[in-house]
Amino acid sequence: MQLHNKNILLAISGGIAAYKTPDLVRKLTALGANVRVVLTTSAKAFVSPLSLQAVSGNPVHDSLLDPAAEAAMGHIELAKWADILLVAPATANIMAKLALGIADDLLTTLFLATTARLYLAPAMNQQMWQAPATRRNYALLTQMDVTMIGPASGEQACGDVGYGRMSQPEDIVAELVGAQEHVTCGDFSDKTVLITAGPTREALDPVRYITNHSSGKMGYAIAQAAQRAGARVILVSGPTQLATPAGVERIDVTSAQQMLETVMAHVKSCDIFIATAAVADYRASHISQNKIKKKDDELTLTFVKNPDILKEVACLPTPPFTVGFAAESQNVEHYARQKLINKKLDIIAANDISREGLGFNSDQNALHVIWADGDKRLEPQNKKHLACALLTVINDRYNNKKTS
Template identity: 60%
Template sequence: MQQTLASKRILLGISGGIAAYKSADLVRRLKERGAEVRVILTDAAQQFITPLTLQAVSGNPVSHSLLDPAAEAAMGHIELAKWADLILIAPASADLIARLAHGLANDLLSTCVLASSAPVAVAPAMNQQMYKNIATQKNIATLSEHKFHIFGPGSGAQACGDVGAGRMLEPLELTALTERLFTPVKNLQGLHFTITAGPTREAIDPVRYISNHSSGKMGYALAAAAAKAGARVTLISGPVQLPTPAGVDRIDVLSAEQMLQAALAAAVTADIFIGCAAVADYRVAEIATDKLKKGSENELQLKLVKNPDIIATVAALQQQRPFTVGFAAETRNVLDYARQKLLNKRLDMICANDVSGSQIGFNSEQNAVSVIWRGGELDLPVQAKQQLAEQLIALISQHYQA
């Protein structure tokens, strides 16, 4: 077994939930990869799994009391908080997520989180209706804004008999996500990324246009992540209210035609092209020179013509073709449509995301994607867009360099 977590100190927090039975296997998987693991149990967690079990698999005493007389100066939470390179909470119940989101410190685990400067990752585990509840979604969004890493949840059959999102990810999935946190993006110095972001606007007349709900946040996060890793980045942006990421060259456009011209000009010098913009599929055939006036008719008919397919055009370049990555924002049959686009547009990779709800996608601070390439797929779970962008840039660069 490759020691991908050698010398890493992971503080595993376990809250109350039936998924706690998987935590012993999670400890074993982390230790297989070289990590040193210490465990904190909440009071509720002890109803599902015993301290003795976790002590046996971790090889370390298990903590559960906020004020432990056996701890140095009875300040165990400070000792553990300073010790950890990462705090991983799996399972993370709805109750614990709520307490962390509001900065409470009423048990050992929540106090360690507040007292530690280490990164924190939480793996939600709860009933699917509890997970969908607006309060839980707001709490998870708050954690993402506070730079917590959100691992999952998965979907499927639950212990209560329900089916849906809310299952804790499997130990191997959690281990893989933990490994990525400790695997820095390779230095991308010398590589040129061209990234499109945001919506396009297709004019109807001087004051009206056709557009969509894209905020540009995912594309801007990708540009920031690539620049942070040392790449030269050209960001071709539709109209958004976002600051230009540090170290990024930004080109502002409005329409799909303008974005196409800018993309073709930049693509011939790019090593990697990522089409993250939400480009309007159609534009008005004839733009009115003056503002259209409301007449007596109850209907207004506009003739629309198809816009150029920017990502397919770039992928079809015969000379100086970049490694081309597309995005597929769908509301149903997400993976099927994405696989079809990968083949039809001759892309190297495609990132599929479901924008049917408000939890991820357009205007959200979070996103989740399934990355598909010929011969492989990888699901990246719900998390802050900046964290997701860093994982995507690492994955895309890895496939490009291979």
């Protein structure tokens, strides 16, 4: 196994998600990892040191100066021992400290003292996750080669719903396992990749709009993977709560028309266009200047078709290598092949949104990648790993087209 004999230092900060950490330790040790645990003072209010000691088989550390350690410098010994330092949960407070280089306890000191690979699993209230300060700290940490795992979206302990939940232990473990596999997505050096992601919002009045369930996770994962593979990445994003991947140029838009205008302004400079965004097919023919009042039992609205961004790009005189997505609930392959032909695409990636636990708002997905004379099925997996698998196919087909 990829984690066999890996030394993993799990640093737990004081969030309610700390209750998940004994299960996380158990899953890591089941794969053969050597796990040691560090607790902040506040973390001990949420999880028992004794339970963590029992599942890890090692003493739990919570003091910067450990009398039992050599020269009472336990933090240096732990920092040198670790192959991986995983902070889970990583609260907004801990993220702020780590981003600024503050070292006032064992956890934050270890972060500065280690040469281990660094991972954070953020966990906080959804409003704290959206706060500008947290977004800034997230960006700073990713620039410091810290790999972020999550957060996930869903109902939170406080009753709010949104992004901020710590990823499940199995997803954290999958991320660590995947990182050891050294999977390459191909060489995208000297290539510019233009990606659309997320939903669009089409206004009805100053208060209401129509949209869809797209989270943007797939597009953001592709953007991150392409950037790490050497590409210059321009990400045109509809409204999401996701943080911008490190090194990616992000342009925020709201409506389908705005997305089209932004794409057309940048498409001539790109080599590859990947359209993952779930663009609304229709928009209101008239946007009310005032809030539509509730009067009758029925309300009739008239809609007009939105521009087809993908088709407009593919039909340019000299289009980039164009990759479309088809989210379908029935006859998935049939509709995807029609879309591939009708829109003159190089590749289409089809996903079956009727499959439970995959697609919209999930961290997992599966794709059936289709081109004119072939296809490849990418089995269900974490979207970050799926992004790399998809880019491998894109890179192969792109190079094949260039040499043919």
